[in-house]
Amino acid sequence: MSSESGTPSTTAEHPWPVRTVARKIGDWIHRLGAVWVEGQVTQINARPGTQTAFLTLRDPSADVSMSVTAPMWLVRELGTPLREGDRVIVHAKPSFFFGRGTLSLRADEIRAVGIGELLARIERLRKLLAAEGLFSPERKRPIPFLPKGIGLITGRASAAERDVLVNAQARWPHVLFKVVNTAVQGPQAVPQILRALSTLDKDPEVDVIVIARGGGSVEDLLPFSDEALCRAVAGAGTPVVSAIGHEPDTPLLDHVADLRCSTPTDASKRIVPDVREETSRVRQMRDRGRRALHGWVDRETRLLTQLRSRPSLADPLGPIQRRSDDVEVHRERGRRAMLGLLARDQAEIANARGRLTALGPAATMARGYAVVQFTDDAGNLQVLRSVSQIEDGARLRVRVADGAVHAVTETRETEGGGP
Template sequence: MNTGPTSPEQPWPVRTVARKIADWINRLGAVWVEGQVTQVSARPGTATAFITLRDPSADMSMTLTCPIGLVRGQQPGVVEGNRVIVHGKPTFYPGRGTLSLRVDEIRAVGIGELLARIERLRRLLAAEGLFAPERKRRLPFLPNRIGLITGRASAAERDVLTNARARWPAARFRVINVAVQGVTAVPQIRTALSTLDADPSVEVIVLARGGGSVEDLLPFSDEALCRAVAACRTPVVSAIGHEPDTPLLDHVADLRCSTPTDAGKRVVPDVAEETARLRQLRDRGRRALHGWVDRERRLLDSLRSRPALADPLGPLRRRAEDIHALRDRARRAVSAALAVEQNGLTATKARLTTLGPAATLARGYAVVQRIDPAGAVDVLRSVSDAPAGTLLRVRLTDGAVHAVVSDDGADLGDNNPMASGGSGGVPGA
């Protein structure tokens, strides 16, 4: 057998490639595999049965071959939809170029084992926080469109649509029908979930299914589906089975409804209740507005009845009258004070006039002043201060005259009249 490298000039024949693959696969050891039976072919008269085993969480499958007696003698029987655990060895058949798992033992997965696995998965998801209440999102009050994932023409679909539209006739749905049990359920549900989550008009997604056995509801406890629901950006409502049924999807979803009917009632509000609530709120708003208007009107009336607003010019007039009265009083007080001061000034003037030298001069007296050579003038108080030749100024009531003291003026005394007068003066006697 040629084992050298291949080339366009030296290619391997098909048999060589098939043998090499068979040799490599035959070196693999036996394995235990779990899956869900989707097809069983055990024709009478044949020694080999063919089984298709599918992964419940992924779109993958493989072919099993086993003695036909292993299938017929299995209790319970190997039928489509059952979960089984098989022990076998990968085998490549060069003649057909196919790969299968040659099985020598098949074990059915019982209900107890399934429940135990679900419980382990429940603890795992809870530890990761997928059940935490704080990660639950509130549903929109009135979603623009509701995504519904359910079985085709199922009672669950009818319950959700009927009850939702009975409460809100304008509710809009985008329905995607999928398999809700069996090996294709999880892949189809995940595809529908991603489709609705990517639709911006869908604001809430409802997963609905009627009741069933534990095996029928197994897809809704699938780990891959639970993680897909947890990763959704759109709120998800779980309405699986009846009230006692609690698949893991109920804990991961944002809202758990006991039945599809309950889901139809909770995703939309009741138009009658909302209309009544609006009517009540409108009445309350009207009463509150009327009360506020009445209160403000009373306040305006009380403000308008106050003197400052009832007669806004009255205080100004009264203040003007007060100002006029005060001005008149001030004028009278000033006039009285001026009159008193004028009278005092007149009396003082009279006294000064009476006591002044002018009055004395008017009675016939004169004031004699001496003029010294420097031209200074002072009152002559004694005859001794006026020797002969002293220039004098005599002040009378209507003017003044000048005189010169004579030589014998001092001896004559008061009986000797003065011999000179006039403005120019007269030489001595």
């Protein structure tokens, strides 16, 4: 702390006594002006014969409370008796009690918040949340068909808890619930529900969270229209189901929840399937599948029968055999044609060979003729066709039918006997 001059007035060697600190704190608080405060009454201590009533005023959306003192006559002048859970507006001045070192509000006016005012505030909040898109159907998440774990936030041993558990287990006996009991009305409801919602939202085994409560008056259902609770539900990572009151009851929680159920019993029907209905549905689907399969098999059997009745499939080897016979006929015809062609060609060759033999030199020589050959200047044998082709003394080769002889010319005679 500092003195008014700005220099430190306390040190470890010169500390202030408690009375000095309390007095300075009191002086600072007493300089504060009066304020208007709204809250929920959680405790009333107004004993007969006393002049002062002691109240505890709590913020309905947070775990914060303050003590309020008021003259007894101020409490008695209220139109309706003040009860725990009532919403009030207090005009008070902060006061510091020097002896106990405590802070409280000293009230000089108390106004009860009527139902009309509460409903008007809820309507203003509804419009605000709707404008922010918290009621939009696009942001609502689907509820799992068969959740592995269900978180249930409800009052302890309440009819809502019993309705949800009994009906859900009757529909699906193996359903798993994680129940968190909280206050569902009064000043403790919102903080407890917020803690339970946070705990279940972090649990990986919980697939859906149900907030359930039976019917009640408008004042009893006020916690479920609290702004902090609505925003927490909208921001939860796990789908949230609202099952508050009866069919006509529509707190703001119904609008921000991913699924709104008219009653806790309705919630149990919406979060788990009915094992009997699902078994019947499976049986129907199985019967439909069986009939469809039988129909398909019958249809395909008829198609195969029609295909097998066609000539190409009724006697698949017949066409092949007929084609084989045709091939054999053509092959035999081709063989005969080829043999005839060969016979004609062989006859022609034999005839040509005979003519060639008759006209060839070998046959002529066999009749006594000979072929005379001489060697030309190049050393090649040439057939002698004229005596002028050789000179006297030329070497000759005389070929006869069975061989050849060599001779030397002595004289040449021309046609007519001349030399």
